[in-house]
Amino acid sequence: MLKTNEHNASFNDLAVDTAGLQALLHAGIKTATEIGIAAGAKIYVGRRVLWNVAKIRKYLDEISE
Template sequence: MKKTNSGTKQMMDMQNKIAVSTEELQLLLSCGRKTAIKIGHSAEARIDWGKRVLWNVNRVKGYMDEISE
């Protein structure tokens, strides 16, 4: 069987989202859970919705642009 490239498709879908889960944030940033959460908090991107935690993608992207050289 031919291997599908689901990781790339999943990444393309996330580019259009305004909020992502912690697991999706990890994929978006290409880092582990602890680092993704640290970046999300630094970007002040956390959204609490009941028991769910989502992250504002635009704030995370803006923060990453701001701290990059």
């Protein structure tokens, strides 16, 4: 069987799920979702939640010093 909890997410991806966002940011679920919401990157596909990686990257570039 394939492992479903292993994420090889990268900033080259178009969108990632919440676990992938956590892997990208090396953060917990609370911090990752706060960053995603602040960036306006939340996407709903049916009941599934995805995060727009381009918006996350842009937001992080804007808030970094």
